[in-house]
Amino acid sequence: MISGTASVDELATGAPEIAAFGAESVRLGGVTGLSLVAELRRPAREAVLPPGLHPIVPPAMSLLAWDVSESPWGAFSTAFVRVVCRSGARARTFCVGAAASTDDAVAGLRSQLGFPAQRARVALRRHYDGVDLTVAAAGEPANGAATQHGAGPMLELSALDPDPLSVGDLQHVGSMNLAHTPLGLRLVQVETHHEPSRVERLAARIDAFDAAAWGQPLLDPYWVVSCSVSLEDVEIPAIRFVCDPALPAAEGTERVQ
């Protein structure tokens, strides 16, 4: 069994702070969700995960984007870059970077759920025959055009030819977010419950991915595995478990609710 080898101290740089664990779930209504899985090159396998998590073979990235109509933080769009992993025997992802389109959403994602969110322009556009997603640093155009400084978007992808699936065909995997918590630096386990009304699978292509902008230069999503789009409501339950990032889940898990 292999484990992550990343330095917890280095990963903790800029980690969000959760001052107190909330007791209420967060409901997101009218969500257009995009989920994309891409294989990563081997150097990223252990090197991007803390020792408390285990990589899978082949290493893979799970990209998640939501365009949210209703939430406690208002309407917003967000995207998460996550590395597929295992916490103990459980399927999980480790969130290495996140972007959200409003200050309220950034604050909520960071302080309530421990997502390492930064303010950015996130545009998830659904067409009759496909979907486009562009994420650009705040102040940069979200249409993929280069800025006057020469920087490109953080992420740009396009997906075509939607193929309807059953709503149960899409599996969702929770996130482990490294955050400073009342219990110390911990991997915060964030689950999501989805109520989709429509799910489609598409053929996708990543046109641009700035790994450094997402906080992890080793990420190189070179082989797209799958892409799906859903119309759904999402509930994020209150956090129940956190894990010591330096220990296996069997030894380092604490229950907080």
Next chain:
Amino acid sequence: MKFGIFYELSVPRPFSRANEWLTYHNALEQCRVADELGFDHVWAVEHHFLEEYSHCPAPEVFLTAVAAQTQRIRVGHGAVVCVPEMNNPIRVAERAAALDIISNGRLELGTARSSTWTELGGFCADPDDTKKTWDEFCRVIPQMWTDDDFGWEGARFEMPARNVIPKPFQEPHPPMWVTVTTPGTELDAAERGLGCLGVSAAPFAEQERRTKEYYRRVANCDPVGSFVNDQVHTLNFLYCHEDYRQAAALGLPMVGAFSMSNAHLYFTREAYPTRAYQTLGNAGAALRSRGTPNGSAPADDPSVAKGLPEGVGIGDPDHLVRTIRKWEDVGVTGINFLLNAMEMIPQEQVLDSLRLFATEVIPQFQTPDERAERVQAPTTVPDISASDSTAPSTMPAGASR
């Protein structure tokens, strides 16, 4: 009740040429001992790229060595992945027939479709298609074995008419099986008259439900082969020791490590949304949760290891006899055992476990005739004279099926 041994050929980290060599050669020695002790089957899987969990991409090679080094144990080539990007069905039929000849008619052929993205993605196979290609493989392979002029125009495979040779030694052909991980696959097996080769240890109640439905359907099946193979085998672990506590001390960590390595596979359902894969595959799917009084821990608690499969074959002989009686009561006709994982149990102790099981447990499930049969001399090699090349004068056991 039939007893078999089952190989994933899991290899410990750090990987080395020596570790892979040791795993293969320890397994071959176990097969020779199991043959002498009267075990019925040895199965070897086909997996690709599954680091640590299974370094067994060419089971037909391993099983050819087994066949050459043993006398009576049946060799289970299973399961062959019935996905054209991995195996052409003509090559499967040819290789299996050759192995049946080499083994003097001791081949069993298992079929499967792979459950991990690691494997399917590595071969650029479309997960949506694997159930369909599996179905087509199951139908064409027995025809290739029995028809001298076989051609096919199917949905996923076609070929102009040829005589696929050699023909298998067993007549009309070796028994065929389907590996069953996903609930419902046992029904696919039954409808096609194929044996049910469980590779995930379902709990007793679930196994009983599935087995009953399998027997109900197989009784009225439309077999894809020339006969119905209506056996139900399940997968288990084996570590047998006179002292239950010692058995548990050595055997349970092996079960846990194997299960953990299984949980770390990248299953297709997780990577690729499709209606063709509704559950996680293989042994991990069968592990029950534990940690609360009602046996179900919160599904999101990462600190709770998934529990042992019910009826696991770890313990002293009396415990194992009681456990296997329960499997027998739910309609299972055979159990295939994993003997080790990542070489955690020293080879001598694996062999001692096999010997103790064969001495103390297997006889409890045999009739006097079966006990006598197990100590018979090995079957003779067919005597084929130059003047009569049409048929062997002495047929090895199983060849006249």
